[in-house]
Amino acid sequence: MRRVATPLLAAVALVLGLAAAQAVDRRALPPNARKETARIALGRRLFYDGDLSIDGSMACSTCHLQHHGFAEGQRSHPGVTGEAGRRNVPGLANVGERRSLTWGDGSIRTLEAQALVPMLGTHPVEMGMKGQEAELARRLGRNACYARLFRAAFPQEQGAIGLPTVTRALAAFERSLVSRDAPADRFARGDASAIPAEAQRGAALFRGHCASCHAGPDFTDDRFHAVATGAPDPRDRGLGDVTAKTRDQDRFRTPSLRNVAVAAPYFHDGATETLTEAIRRHKGMTLRSDEEAVLVAYLEALTDKSFLTDPKLAYPDGPCEAD
Numbered sequence: 001m002r003r004v005a006t007p008l009l010a011a012v013a014l015v016l017g018l019a020a021a022q023a024v025d026r027r028a029l030p031p032n033a034r035k036e037t038a039r040i041a042l043g044r045r046l047f048y049d050g051d052l053s054i055d056g057s058m059a060c061s062t063c064h065l066q067h068h069g070f071a072e073g074q075r076s077h078p079g080v081t082g083e084a085g086r087r088n089v090p091g092l093a094n095v096g097e098r099r100s101l102t103w104g105d106g107s108i109r110t111l112e113a114q115a116l117v118p119m120l121g122t123h124p125v126e127m128g129m130k131g132q133e134a135e136l137a138r139r140l141g142r143n144a145c146y147a148r149l150f151r152a153a154f155p156q157e158q159g160a161i162g163l164p165t166v167t168r169a170l171a172a173f174e175r176s177l178v179s180r181d182a183p184a185d186r187f188a189r190g191d192a193s194a195i196p197a198e199a200q201r202g203a204a205l206f207r208g209h210c211a212s213c214h215a216g217p218d219f220t221d222d223r224f225h226a227v228a229t230g231a232p233d234p235r236d237r238g239l240g241d242v243t244a245k246t247r248d249q250d251r252f253r254t255p256s257l258r259n260v261a262v263a264a265p266y267f268h269d270g271a272t273e274t275l276t277e278a279i280r281r282h283k284g285m286t287l288r289s290d291e292e293a294v295l296v297a298y299l300e301a302l303t304d305k306s307f308l309t310d311p312k313l314a315y316p317d318g319p320c321e322a323d
């Protein structure tokens with residue numbers, strides 16, 4: 001596996017990994033749970049592996065950073081060929097719950113299908129692996145830990161290494177990106193002291209002004225709305241570019257607001273720097289500045305520190321998880 005920027009470290013970690021035997025308690029699990037555990041471990045290694053890009057320079061984690069809630073902190077990120085990124089990188093907290101994926105395409109409904117977009121996509125080129133499926137299988141197959149993990153994760157497929165199993169493993173890891181322990185969650189579960197009074201006033205305002213779209217446990221209705229003020233960018237008309245319907249122009253999927261305070265900049269184009277500006281950028285949103293301030297306090301209470309620092313979701317520098 002290729003650690004982006006520091007491949008040597010990955011090699012050392014791998015050697016250490018092969019020497020250690022940490023898998024003892026996994027063998028006690030029932031077969032399906034063992035398979036799922038192996039898929040998550042494999043998907044995590046793949047998520048952090050530069051070998052998923054043509055020149056080894058880019059992993060999923062190059063753009064999706066844990067301490068930003070798996071968003072990025074930049075307006076957009078160029079692909080391996082230097083082609084500019086088209087959109088802001090969204091966070092991945094609870095992404096397994098989304099009904100459709102990406103900012104503006106209602107037809108991408110599974111994580112398995114979505115993973116092909118950055119790997120093989122050409123609009124724009126991100127990881128540049130189109131037509132390189134055999135090369136990918138060859139690279140991953142060279143790695144003894146991967147060979148064992150693919151066998152543990154996909155026994156019915158005889159551990160086959162290819163896009164179908166790679167994308168299923170990535171999806172299993174992504175479904176483990178669960179964030180449900182922000183102060184606002186603890187407040188919602190009845191701990192009245194979990195968030196400051198200001199944020200509590202913000203929570204009440206949020207219910208009135210925001211929750212129609214930022215609905216449910218992840219603060220999204222998974223629907224597409226045209227909310228951004230200002231002239232639309234003719235190069236990105238959101239859902240309208242996919243459906244070619246006038247009424248879908250400039251509609252984007254309501255983003256989840258989990259960990260939003262650490263995921264600036266905002267909106268599909270990443271053109272909005274702060275939470276206050278993000279609130280003001282909604283069409284027809286006229287709030288007093290004290291109302292904006294309490295709303296921002298509430299949005300800040302959606303940061304789940306344990307999710308941002310959970311070592312189980314970080315770069316896998318421990319021993320190989322295969323049995």
Ligand code: HEC
Binds near residue numbers: 047058079086
């Ligand atoms: C070059 C930066 C970049 C890389 C590398 C990258 N992504 Fe992304 N990712 C993005 C951007 C930008 C979007 C939004 C795309 C859009 O809306 O059209 C996105 C969207 C997503 C989404 C949809 C999230 C949602 O809420 O709808 C998932 C899931 C995802 N990426 C997973 C991955 C995986 C898995 C990999 C590695 C195989 C990966 N990404 C590699 C930039 C990147």
Ligand code: HEC
Binds near residue numbers: 254
């Ligand atoms: C009509 C539906 C709707 C309502 C009501 C609404 N939003 Fe949004 N919100 C959206 C959509 C859609 C976007 C993304 C728009 C885009 O990228 O063009 C968004 C973007 C955001 C963002 C940026 C998040 C990110 O990751 O880029 C924040 C923050 C936000 N909204 C907060 C709020 C708050 C706070 C309220 C209430 C004061 C509110 N929204 C009301 C639909 C809505």
